[in-house]
Amino acid sequence: MANFPANCVKRTRHKTVCLRPLNFTIVKNYRTTDTLRASFNKLTNETFVFDFNDWYNNGYWNDNYIPYSIIIDNEIIANVSVNIMNFNDNGIIRHFIQLGTVMTKPEYRNKGLIRTLMNEIEKDYPYVGGTFLFANDEVLEFYKKFGFTEADEYQYSKNVTITNEASAVKAPMNDKSDWDKVKASIDESTPNGAFELVGNSDLNMFYLASFMKDSVYKVGDSIVVADKDGSELKIHGVFSKEPADLESVINSFGSEVKTVKLCFTPKNTAGYTKILYKEEDCTLFVKGDALMNFSSEGKMFPSLSHA
Numbered sequence: 488m489a490n491f492p493a494n495c496v497k498r499t500r501h502k503t504v505c506l507r508p509l510n511f512t513i514v515k516n517y518r519t520t521d522t523l524r525a526s527f528n529k530l531t532n533e534t535f536v537f538d539f540n541d542w543y544n545n546g547y548w549n550d551n552y553i554p555y556s557i558i559i560d561n562e563i564i565a566n567v568s569v570n571i572m573n574f575n576d577n578g579i580i581r582h583f584i585q586l587g588t589v590m591t592k593p594e595y596r597n598k599g600l601i602r603t604l605m606n607e608i609e610k611d612y613p614y615v616g617g618t619f620l621f622a623n624d625e626v627l628e629f630y631k632k633f634g635f636t637e638a639d640e641y642q643y644s645k646n647v648t649i650t651n652e653a654s655a656v657k658a659p660m661n662d663k664s665d666w667d668k669v670k671a672s673i674d675e676s677t678p679n680g681a682f683e684l685v686g687n688s689d690l691n692m693f694y695l696a697s698f699m700k701d702s703v704y705k706v707g708d709s710i711v712v713a714d715k716d717g718s719e720l721k722i723h724g725v726f727s728k729e730p731a732d733l734e735s736v737i738n739s740f741g742s743e744v745k746t747v748k749l750c751f752t753p754k755n756t757a758g759y760t761k762i763l764y765k766e767e768d769c770t771l772f773v774k775g776d777a778l779m780n781f782s783s784e785g786k787m788f789p790s791l792s793h794a
Contacts, residue, residue: 489591495598509559515606516553516745518543526563527554529623532592545663545696547656547670547689552794554588555604565591565600569608575685577754584612586620587671587794605633617775624768635772640787643759644748651676653741658710660700669695669703671709676726679733680751683790691724691791706731706739708752712791718745723790761785 518524528538542548551572557565568588574581588606592598612618618781620640627637659665673688684690695712702723704711707726713720718741722753725731733755737747753759764787771788773781 494697509600510762511557511559511564511600511698512727513604514554514556514558514563517556518548518552518554523558523563526558526561527556527566529553530563530590530592531588534594535694539693541691541697544698545666545692549689551687551689553607557600557604564595565604567601567604567608569612570600570690572690572792573686574682574792575682575683576687579586580685581616581621581776583617583775584608584615585792585794586618589620594606601629609633615775615777617773619664619771619773619778619788620641621766622770622772622794624770627770630772633774634761635774638771638773638778639782640764640771641752641761641785642748642750642764642787643753643756643761644746646746647737647758649740649742649744650740651738651742653708653739655704655711655713655736655739655741657701658694658703658787663696666696667691669710673726675728676710677728677730679725679727680789681732681753682752682789683756684789690794691735694791695758704739706736711735711736711739711741715740715744718743719748720744720746721748722752733774738752750787752786752789756785 489599514523517527524543528540551570553569553716554573555567555569556563566588567586570587572583572585574583589601589687618635620630620635641675656665660686670688670692673691678685699712702712704713708729709725709731711725712723714723715721720737725733725736733753737744749759751783771780
């Protein structure tokens with residue numbers, strides 16, 4: 488149990504008000520504790536309108552995703568989650584953590600709770616190669632206080648002329664048996680991008696076993712995650728035992744496709760236009776030696792690696 492003194496005294500224009508200190512406990516990596524997991528999911532749903540119930544129940548929430556939470560009266564009131572990640576960066580394995588699921592119950596905001604959790608995480612991961620996160624616009628200055636700097640991402644796109652009919656077929660994604668087959672394909676895949684998440688297919692399944700079920704395709708021996716909207720094709724990932732021919736993958740979506748956008752960094756950028764990528768109300772922040780040149784290297788974190 489800890490005592491949080493930061494808001495013990497608050498000065499207003501008219502008087503000094505003494506506030507009762509918060510008595511709280513920090514809990515970590517409690518996914519198998521039903522009561523804490525339920526409270527975490529409740530706060531997640533209230534904050535982001537989704538939760539991790541299915542991810543846990545389907546067996547995909549593992550030790551790579553670690554909530555750091557503050558509880559008061561057995562209720563989780565604030566959280567920052569650590570995502571342990573390895574990336575294959577053109578053949579070099581780099582070890583990062585991504586911070587996410589940053590949230591506080593409204594009545595406990597502006598009391599320094601997220602700062603407390605960030606400090607705790609820094610103590611636990613002093614030697615990680617790099618840390619990154621995606622921040623909403625209203626908190627950009629906050630993360631700078633912890634040594635994070637804003638970084639640019641770049642997306643690769645091109646216009647295409649495809650003469651053949653579509654041959655990509657939707658992969659069955661009806662139940663856990665189907666999902667586990669896709670997960671196995673990801674586990675066995677060789678890197679098909681220049682900067683690719685490895686050894687964490689469970690994070691991919693957070694997307695593919697839920698709201699991206701309809702985005703999973705079979706293209707020959709490859710699993711391709713893609714969204715097609717009219718003439719625009721967005722490819723989120725290509726997974727295959729042997730290196731996939733990206734041009735063949737693109738052509739497999741047929742003549743209706745006129746524009747291709749890659750949501751990962753391709754190994755071969757020839758023929759693509761490099762575009763500064765910016766999501767609305769979302770800014771990438773990085774920290775650590777291995778990420779200091781991220782912007783100048785013209786890369787992006789694959790969309791399926793966001794947590």
